[in-house]
Amino acid sequence: MMAEFVPRSIKPKSLFSKMLTGFLVVIVLLVTFNFVTSIYLKNKIHDEIVKYNELSINHTVEGYENHFRLSKNMVLGLNQNDRWITNLNILRKVKENNGYASIEDIKAELKTLYANPFLQFENVIIYFKNDAYVVEKDGTSSAQDMFGKFYRSPDYPLSFWNRQFEERIGFRVLPASRFTEKSAGIETSKGLLLPMLMKPLPYNDMYLIVMLDAQKLFQIHNISSDQHFYILDPDGHPIYTSTPDMPIEPLSAFDTTGQPVMKGHYYYFFRKGQETGFTYVSMVPTESISLQLIRLNTILISLLIVVALVSIAASVVFSRSLQTPLRKIIDSMQAWDTGEGQSKHGPIREFDLISHKVNQMMQTNKSMTQDLAHKTSLLRKYALTNKLKNIHMNLAELREMADTSMPFMILLFEIHFKEQYAELGIDQEKGTYYIREFIDSVLLRSYEESVTFQMERNLVLSLIFTADTEQGSVNQPIDYLKNMFDIEHDLYLVTMAVSPLYPASSAFTTAYEEMTQVIKQRKLLNLTQVIHGKQSIPEPYPFTVLMEEEFHTRLMSGHEEAVYEWVAKHLEQLGKRGAPVEAYWQFAKEVSLQTDKSLQKLNLHGQRGSGIVKPSFHMLSGFYSTEQFQEWFAALLQPVIQLVREHTEDQDPITRFVIDYLDAHLHEDITLDLMADKLNITPGYLSTYFKEKTGMNFSDYLNDLRIQRAKLLLDNLELKIQDVAAHVGYQNANSFIRMFKRYSGITPGEYRKKYASRLSVE
Structure with a gap:
């Protein structure tokens, strides 16, 4: 009778009671385990916190020691450079040797150091005793100005730096100090810097000062930036402190075992560096460790209580929510039952x-x-x-339909219709459809599982599913298709790309992408082409700076024969290389681009579109002979040559004289006054007149002409930079380098290095 009053859902054998009991048992076990574990680990937490701080100080010491060693090796490593040593010897007596030109070379070498973001060099200073001057990243200055104005510090006056010449040291890290710069009565801070002094052997009249950013070093090499930290030298003097006025313990307070020391309200964690002999000390407040323990205990207890309550509530809710739908499912199943007893x-x-x-x-x-x-x-x-009813199909859908269990091959057909085909009056879309149907019928004779689709307007794809691992069987239908296409090659050309056999359709996307690259290797031939498997991509035909200059020169001459001869020569070279049609297309694009640049130099680019229509680039992909490309280039260049010729004929005698004189006397010292004197007119009038006729200032035209001529001379690797500068009218190499970078964006040396490989290919 009592059982009738017990709800059905909580009977001992019900699903609800079983699930709830199981959840509660798991919760009790987890809570018990966590409670015992927290009690056991409580005594270990203090040791782990101490161990963490010991690892932190070890990491800091290793970072600082490696940084000092790397900085020392990087700076002293300059002495391995013969050019560096030669320049130093010149600058040691700079006035006597008149060696001011060597300063730029030294600055360039120093730039590699302070520009390195990992070294944290704020500056690298070379102090020369004989002429009492320094060389640093901003140039040169006297020692008095450097240490009295630009790097002022009460700890490091000029007298201190002068005394260092008498010290017999090779490497020394000096205590950190705050440096300022005083200029125009305004004093600005340079921050807390850590000087590092290096005296390379065997010099006694010069040494190097590396200014390290002390605060950045601390941020990089310290795991906990909120701790107090300081560095002591072997004599116990502070080298660096993270915060001012912190309590500093003497070296005698730290024993040789390396165990942390508790004094007052701090734990002192310390280590001694093997490279420098410095002692690195990290101060952790004792309150911090105690608070961590209390906070951790509170968090653990709170979590245990919350987890237990939430778990019990979730168990009840989850058991009830699972019981209800299952009860309904059971009732439905019982209604479907035939009435036979179930064991x-x-x-x-x-x-x-x-x-x-x-x-x-x-x-x-x-x-x-x-x-x-x-x-x-x-x-x-x-x-x-x-x-098959859909001509253009989605590549992803095609991949989904592929049989994943069978190997397959891809045949990709690219169709180019000739002008003779258009004369038949048949639409190219229909022509592609007929060709696709023909390909499909041929392949189905040999492979019942093959399917053929039109992917694009002139691109047809065939999939051949076959269990035959031998690829030779596919050659027969391919040869048949080639013979049939050859018969009608006067109407259209077909290029076939034949893939290797792939094991499963999971590789379909990769196979299709590979074949689209293979089909681009079509040669410039008037016949059907079959390309088997993967092909190595030929080296691109480089359009070098020398080619740009030669093309520009011939185009500006206004002689059609010279321009067409240049184009024919390079088309012949492409043919000898066996270049694909795509390479011819890229060459045509480069020529078109250079044509526009040449017109811009003559301020004729705005007239390019006046009655002159560029031939379409789209037709290039269907070309199959050199003659077609020559006709295309003629359509592109003939109007331009005519435009240049008309512009040249319209030039007045004054402008013509100036341009011819500059071209013939570019190596001489040419000025606006000189040209005005030769024409017996005023410089102001000549400047205005030349700008009106050419669209460029006289000086800009002259410098641009010199830089363009210099680029041609830089192609000759046997000429020195100074020789090139003299050939184009710059008597001072530094002026040449500065002007070259202004007009080209890079220095002559960088230009020569950048284009050296392209020139060697050419």
């Missing part, structure tokens, strides 16, 4: 019934799967046939 094999009868029904469904599913397996091939065939 109970477990403590929960609901699971027994679900198991019985699942077994029935699995048997049904198995029968259905076997039946569908026989229909899979037929369904795929119907799906592919249905897709």
Whole structure:
């Protein structure tokens, strides 16, 4: 009778009671485990915090020691450079040697040091005793100005730096100090700097000062930036302190065992550096460790309570939410039952019934799967046939339809219709459709599983599914297709790319991308081409600076024969290389680009579109002979040559004289006054007149002409930079370098290095 008053859902054998009991047992075990673990680990936490701080100081010491060693090696490593040593010897007596030119070379070498973001060099200063001056990143200055104005510090007056010449030291890290710069009565801070003094042997009249950014070093090499930290030298003097006025313990307070020391309100963690002998000390407040322990205990206890309460509540809710739908499922299953008795094999009868029904469904599913397996091939065939009705198809959909269990090959056909085909009056879309249908019919004779699609306007794709691992069997239909296409090659040209055999359709995307690259290797031939497998991509035909200058010169001459001869020469070289059509197309684009640049130099680019129409680039992809490219270049260049010739004929005698004189006397010292004197006119009038006629200032035209001529001379690797400067009218090499960088964006040396490989190819 009592059982009737117990709700059905919480009976001992019900699903709800079993699930709730299981959840509660797991919760009790987890809470007990966490509680015991927290008690056990409580005593270990203090040791772990101490260990963490010991690892932190070890990391800091290793970072500082490596940084000092690397800085020392990088600076002293300059002495391995013979050019560096030669320049130093010149600058040691700069006035006597008149060696001011060597200063730029020294600055360039120093730039590699302070420009390195990992070294944290604020500046590198070389102090020369004989002439009492320094060389640093901003140039040169007297020692008095350097240490009295630009790097002022009460700890490091000029007298201190002068005394260092008498010290017999090779390397020394000096205590950090705050440096300022005083200029025009305004004093600005340079921050806290850590000077590092290096005296390379065997010099006694010069040494180097590396200004390290002390605060950045601290931020980089310290794990906890909020701790107090300081560095002591071997004599116990502070080298650096992270915060001012911190309590500093003497070296005697630290024993040789390296164990942390507690004094007052701080734990002192310390280590001694092997490279410098410095002692690195990290101060951690004792309150910080105690607070961490208390906070951790509070968090653990709170978490245990919250997790226990939430878990119990979640167990009840989850058990109830799972019980309700399962109860309904059971009721439905019982309604479907035939009424035959079911044997109970477990403590929960609901699971027994679900198991019985699942077994029935699995048997049904198995029968259905076997039946569908026989229909899979037929369904795929119907799906592919249905897709044939759509000419342009989605590549992702095609991949989904591919049979993942069979190897496959890809045949990619690119079709280019000739002018004779247009005379027949047949639309090219229809022509591609007819060719696709013909390809499909030929391949289906040998491969029943093959399908053919039109991917683009002139691109047809065939998929051949075959279990035959030998690739030779596909050669017969390909040869047949080639012979048929050859018969009608006067109407259209077909290029076929034949892929290797791929094991499964998972590689379909990769295979298609590879074949689209292979099809681009079509040669400039008037016949059907078959390209098998992957092809090595030929080296691109370089359009060098020398080619640009030669083309510009011939174009500006206004002689058609000279320009067409240059184009024919390079088309012949492309043919000898066996270049694909795409390489010819890239060459045509470069020529068109250089044509526009040449017109811009003459301020004629705005007239390019006046009645002059560029031939289309789109037609280039279908060309199959050099003659077609020559006709295209003629259509591109003939109007331009005519425009240049008309411009040249319209030039007045004054402008013509100036341009011819500059071209012939470029190596001389030419000025606006000189040209005005030769023309017996005023410089102001000549400047205005020349700008009006050419669109450029006289000085800009002269410098641009010199730089363009210098680029040609730099192609000759046997000429020195100074020789090139003299040939184009710059008597001072530094002026030449500065002007070259202004007009070209890079120095002559960088220009020569950048284009050296291209010149060697040419």
